[in-house]
Amino acid sequence: MVDTAFFxxxxxxxxxxxxxxxxxxxxxxxxxxxxxxHYVDAPFQPLTKNLADSTLxxxxxxxxxxxxxxxxxxxxxxxxxAKFYTVYSGDTAVDHDTRISHIGYDxxxxxxxxxxxxxxLPLLREFAGRGRFKLARRFHGAPTNRSxxxxxxxxxxxxxxRCRQDQVDAALLVPT
Amino acid sequence: MSLVARYLERNGIPTVxxxxxxxxxEHAGVPRFLFSDFPLGNSCGKPHEPDTQRFTLELALKVxxxxxxxxxxxxxxxxxxxxxxxxxxxxNLARLPAAEVARRRAEFDKVKQTAxxxxxxxxxx
Numbered sequence: 001m002v003d004t005a006f007f008x009x010x011x012x013x014x015x016x017x018x019x020x021x022x023x024x025x026x027x028x029x030x031x032x033x034x035x036x037x038h039y040v041d042a043p044f045q046p047l048t049k050n051l052a053d054s055t056l057x058x059x060x061x062x063x064x065x066x067x068x069x070x071x072x073x074x075x076x077x078x079x080x081x082a083k084f085y086t087v088y089s090g091d092t093a094v095d096h097d098t099r100i101s102h103i104g105y106d107x108x109x110x111x112x113x114x115x116x117x118x119x120x121l122p123l124l125r126e127f128a129g130r131g132r133f134k135l136a137r138r139f140h141g142a143p144t145n146r147s148x149x150x151x152x153x154x155x156x157x158x159x160x161x162r163c164r165q166d167q168v169d170a171a172l173l174v175p176t
Numbered sequence: 177m178s179l180v181a182r183y184l185e186r187n188g189i190p191t192v193x194x195x196x197x198x199x200x201x202e203h204a205g206v207p208r209f210l211f212s213d214f215p216l217g218n219s220c221g222k223p224h225e226p227d228t229q230r231f232t233l234e235l236a237l238k239v240x241x242x243x244x245x246x247x248x249x250x251x252x253x254x255x256x257x258x259x260x261x262x263x264x265x266x267x268n269l270a271r272l273p274a275a276e277v278a279r280r281r282a283e284f285d286k287v288k289q290t291a292x293x294x295x296x297x298x299x300x301x
Binding site for chain 2: 163
């Protein structure tokens with residue numbers, strides 16, 4: 001078996017979101033481009049025990065539905081009123097109606113009609129039930145601020161503290 | 177979210193990110209990353225397809241347990257659709273008429289004002 005010489009089209013590669021976004025907002029009249037977080041190194045902490053014995057926490061950028069804060073989908077336009085600015089936590093033993101209208105997801109190709117595509121809590125419970133890992137008692141909501149300083153100095157330490165309270169061994173982070 | 181992953185990892189909690197914005201996550205530099213080449217909003221699999229969602233989560237757990245070192249990216253083999261044409265749409269000026277750009281400019285001005293009001297209300301403006 002060999003690969004053929006019929007290559008995929010040039011555009012069929014991961015989207016360059018940073019370049020697209022920069023050019024897009026320039027066209028919209030904003031000449032102060034967002035500077036994405038960028039580091040040369042990355043930390044690494046191996047799992048200290050088997051996954052089956054590890055307590056896993058879910059970290060999400062989604063937010064519980066807020067009936068008083070406008071259209072939150074499915075199909076809602078970008079809704080800045082639904083944004084949140086402090087870390088929140090939820091009980092993983094029960095279901096939560098989370099939304100992503102406050103985030104710049106793909107509004108043409110994503111209907112946002114199935115919360116399982118951004119908030120896998122029911123599936124995590126199923127996996128934990130099969131003994132794949134232990135599910136932490138709480139999940140945590142990470143604010144999507146434009147301020148990276150707030151993320152670094154306030155939100156990340158708060159999420160760490162809550163994970164430690166729950167004896168978390170590993171975290172699954174799902175940005176939208 | 178990449179900043180949170182780095183912070184947890186540096187403080188002793190191993191992390192894996194399930195995401196769809198490959199360049200942004202890798203630019204930040206994270207320990208482990210399961211990349212799904214899907215439109216933003218589908219980090220955990222395809223809508224109404226529990227099998228792809230299970231597959232995606234299972235793959236993320238494998239990345240969590242077996243990554244050999246930092247900046248490990250694994251790309252899910254799942255395809256959003258056959259032709260990949262959706263990738264040409266996201267915020268692509270080449271596909272937007274001038275009138276639509278003008279409409280979005282006006283809309284964005286409003287969104288920014290709302291966000292500013294929210295931050296003031298939350299005391300972080």
